[in-house]
Amino acid sequence: MAMYDAVVIGAGIEGSATAYTLAKNGQRTLLLEQFPLPHSRGSSHGQSRITRIAYASDDHYAVMMKEAHVLWRDLERESCINIFENCGYLSVGTPEDPFIKDTLTSLRKHGVKYDIISHNDIKSRYPMINVPASTIGVLDHSGGILRADKALSAFQECFKRHGGTINDGEPVLQVIPGDVVTVKTSKSTYQTSHVVITVGPWTTKFLPSLGLHLPMKPIRISVHYWKEKWRGQYSIQKFPTFMYGSVYVMPCFEYPGHVKACLHDGPEIDPDDRDAVNTNYVTETVQKYVSEHLPGLETVPSVTETCIYTMTPDKQFILDNHPRWKNIIIGAGFSGHGFKLAPVVGKLLSELVLRRQLSYDLTKCRIDRFLPPKHQL
Ligand SMILES: Cc1cc2nc3c(=O)[nH]c(=O)nc-3n(C[C@H](O)[C@H](O)[C@H](O)COP(=O)(O)OP(=O)(O)OC[C@H]3O[C@@H](n4cnc5c(N)ncnc54)[C@H](O)[C@@H]3O)c2cc1C
The missing domain is CATH 3.30.9.10 (D-Amino Acid Oxidase, subunit A, domain 2)
Structure with missing residues (x-):
């Protein structure tokens, strides 16, 4: 059975940015996508997204945007793809x-x-x-403007150049937690030390099998x-x-x-x-x-x-470990403003996998804000 350091589930912009960052950090990483790529069924397709540094009410995102801006430029250089149009x-x-x-x-x-x-x-x-x-x-x-489709393929292409594997048209059917996590798909079974779940709008359908019912x-x-x-x-x-x-x-x-x-x-x-x-x-x-x-x-x-x-009810992202299984990491609930921050989201989810000190305070993005103590796992 194939064994990985990390399996990322969902090849939208957040999963692709995460898989790219993990592979760049030397992790043997598999990115699994349910649909044949590219597709237009999720949240990351299309040709454009707005970007800006200022955030009117959520300063923690403005702080992250300063780095995201730099990381988008880095991705442009690495991929030789023009992503940002500064209008x-x-x-x-x-x-x-x-x-x-x-x-x-x-x-x-x-x-x-x-x-x-x-x-x-x-x-x-x-x-x-x-x-x-x-x-x-x-x-x-x-x-x-960020050229969305080009940004997505830039992350995926660079991920492959760093040794990553993308299997598309392969939905994940089951994640079996443990020190080694088993991931069952429509085509195969994989083992991995860590799983990152970035399944976008499918999150509320996916997480109940892992005991999580989040209000998205x-x-x-x-x-x-x-x-x-x-x-x-x-x-x-x-x-x-x-x-x-x-x-x-x-x-x-x-x-x-x-x-x-x-x-x-x-x-x-x-x-x-x-x-x-x-x-x-x-x-x-x-x-x-x-x-x-x-x-x-x-x-x-x-x-x-x-x-x-x-x-999410508070329009804050979810970037956290599963409350019970720390080697299962969740990135979700991007509430209509997650594209511009994807390079930093990828960095933060990778830091959760690698158990490194987090570059930013993620208090507002924690899962436990939705879990009253009696419901905590
Ligand atoms: C019209 C529109 C305009 C937007 N404008 C902006 C903007 O201007 N600025 C901005 O910053 N953000 C914007 N956003 C928000 C941003 O695009 C999203 O926050 C971001 O794309 C979310 O990406 P994601 O990776 O979480 O989700 P997705 O792109 O949906 O990726 C999730 C992936 O997981 C896959 N998946 C699901 N279940 C499984 C499974 N069981 N097995 C394998 N794969 C699975 C799905 O097929 C999908 O490809 C906009 C969004 C939309 C829709």
């Missing part, structure tokens, strides 16, 4: 809005270059945005692309990534002449039955937003794609 991140709100105030605090604290943009200046710099006169903009110069909710996100009325207005040279209210917007990037604008919310789903839910209200909400705030766009989406967030 900026514009937050819009009233000066009293806690989101704006906390974003400014975070930018100042972490020494990130930014501009405060008055409403008049928003109108002259970004005439393609229509926001209320009471609002201001904060442009975070560290922000921009997979939700379906509709990814809408809206055609420019006049070609070039929202080009990446003129327009940053943009957040106002609960909709986020990206300049024309993946599909020529199309802006990506999506609601940061959606209905709860079963990841194996993802599309069996009505999302008309999501489309209608973004449609109204586009009519009001992005007047240079057609108001019917040209293309709609689908992705899944896995939400």
Whole structure:
């Protein structure tokens, strides 16, 4: 039976970053994925994700982002793949809005270059945005777009170069805990000193067999692309990534002449039955937003794609050892903001495997926040 130092279950961005870091640290690592790669059934597919250093309310992620930013650049160099497009991140709100105030605090604290943009200046710099006169903009110069598909394949390719093995189209059916863990899949059985479970939206289906019932909710996100009325207005040279209210917007990037604008919310789903839910209200909400705030766009989406967030009640990640079996490590609940942090998530999950001192305080990401003492294993 094949024996590994670590088996990582789930080849999304978090599992791929973890497997890569483990292999780079000399660990014989197997990365198992249920679907043939690449696939579009989880949370890490598609061509773009927003990145930025500042975090309005969760300073621990801003601290991690400073290193993530460096690690993305390192991955670009190692893979020779261009991943980061530095077009900026514009937050819009009233000066009293806690989101704006906390974003400014975070930018100042972490020494990130930014501009405060008055409403008049928003109108002259970004005439393609229509926001209320009471609002201001904060442009975070560290922000921009990560090429998601390319980032995922960069981690997987570099993982293989460091000696790692990827077996795709091979779902894990059972994990049998012990000093040596047995991992049974649809095709084979493996033994390993450590298992890392990074199964994204499938976490709530996977963990009960290991005695864990964590309050996570997979939700379906509709990814809408809206055609420019006049070609070039929202080009990446003129327009940053943009957040106002609960909709986020990206300049024309993946599909020529199309802006990506999506609601940061959606209905709860079963990841194996993802599309069996009505999302008309999501489309209608973004449609109204586009009519009001992005007047240079057609108001019917040209293309709609689908992705899944896995939400925790407090929107904090889960990065921890299994409470009972310390050689089983869990990375989950990335709550719609985990992509940009993946290189640091990979580093932290690897540190849990290697029993090294953690680079960051993970108190807020611990599993026991969901386990009252009587339920602890
Ligand atoms: C539309 C959208 C926009 C987003 N925008 C941003 C953004 O702008 N910035 C940002 O930072 N983050 C963003 N995110 C969030 C980010 O993409 C996710 O947090 C991240 O991709 C989560 O990755 P993951 O590896 O945990 O999950 P996944 O990518 O879902 O990976 C889990 C993998 O595990 C596999 N798996 C499951 N069960 C098994 C099994 N039994 N055996 C083997 N394999 C299994 C699955 O098939 C899957 O490939 C966005 C997400 C979405 C959906």
